[in-house]
Amino acid sequence: MWAKPKFLKHMILLAFIPLVLSIGMAPAMSFGNIFGSPKKQMDDGVPNEDVLCRVGFDLMLRPTGTVACVKPTSADILIGLGWETLAEDSPMLAELMVEEKTIEIDGLTVSYKEGGSTDSPTILLLHGFPTSSHMFRNLIPALEDEFHLVAPDYIGYGKSSMPSVDEFEYTFDNQADIVDKFTEELGLTEYSIYVMDYGAPVGFRLFDEHPERIQAIIVQNGNAYEEGLETFWDDWKTWWNDKTPENEKKLH
Template sequence: MKTSYHTKKINGVEIFYREAGDKQKPTLVLLHGYPTSSHMFRNLINYLADDFHVIAPDYPGYGRSEQPPIADFDYTFENFSTIVKTLLDELGIKKFSLYLMDYGAPVGFRIASRNPDSIETLIVQNGCAYEEGLETFWDPFRALWKDRNDKEAAATLSTFHAPDGLKWQYTHNVPDTSVVSPDNWEVDLRHLGRPENGDIQLALFYDYRTNVPLYPEWQEYFRKYNPEMLIVYGKDDYIFPGVGAEAFKKDVKNLEFHLFPTGHFALESFGDEISELIKDFLKRKTAKN
């Protein structure tokens, strides 16, 4: 099944999304992380499209979605979750699975915990819902959360979306970096290089502090609603390390758990293995609903 490419105005913002598969089949919504876009799912979409309906949006200011001026738009995880849910509503998608990666976790866990009857399954790949998952990498973020005007923290954080910082995120602790296409960070640089985008990234770094107080709410959602969950995690990720994946075991009963010896963007180095696990999981779990 071919992937098609669309834009739709949601709450006044043109949102770009990739779509593939038969709309009558179970829907999987792919939520990307920082600093990437739906481009990170290009291979996974092709692998799943024969069996599932797949949607992958870009957040405002990312990929090919519109980047409203920061003075006119709230670049927050709360707003991103509202836009994604509104997109699904306007597309008539009432039941769906969510793939949550990095920033996709706080976006998607907001949607899931507030709309539990809409959720068929959850797939988590290097995304956090426990403070155990926020280790040393997060020290400059915590400094920024404490003081929004901390220039040293802001300068450190800005290096993450510079070219070398982008490459590091894709290649750090990857066993064979030759399998990671440089096109990844070149594509990311397209949207990160837009005027004012650096300020947008810092605004979201600061807003990430709003996710942590919601962790208990999401954990209660896991306990109360027992969602079917698949974890496919790069255990050697410095950003969201494997200990954060292990933490889900405390509250998620219906859990299938897989760690891979790689870093943050696990799909780049273990895409075939992860794709096969996802297809098998969705075929078994969505067939029940």
């Protein structure tokens, strides 16, 4: 299993604070002030969730200099802070603008990123190994004006559930089954698929199961396996190894 890199979120946010200060968007603020405030607020009866969020470094400085407790994937809050335009030119902020959601499939949590209007053509983004939907963090903001983009984390990847091998058999069939049910839960009846690496055997299974739903297939370094080729390529393999007129006739 791959450890979830939760520390990256904090590193990004902490690194961003001095950037904000350096361009004069907010006055300097010490960590003593940040940590002092939640203690007083807890005594004043502020909900624990809000206090824990503040001391958990989920912090961003508003242009006015006040502190906001935000979820890094909350586009609405970032827009409210007035950073939508800045995000267009900053890969780091563009990533923060991507909305992150979860859904339950067969008792498992599937995490996914989503961007764009549901009225636009949908592209299902299927990641490879050993990555996650994180690999599409910059692609989604770049395309969301014209497309509805959905990027799930497979089971055992990203922020989705990570059951043991005794609880879940990690096969392409099972991963494709979860993704198939995921698309149905989201009501995706027509969509294109963008497949990369392991995404290919997952996406190809979706196409095999529901060819009427798949509008286009975009392949980037997709994996294919001999087990799925059966006997179709036998005559081609013979010709590749022995290019005689007789073997070539078998191809037509």
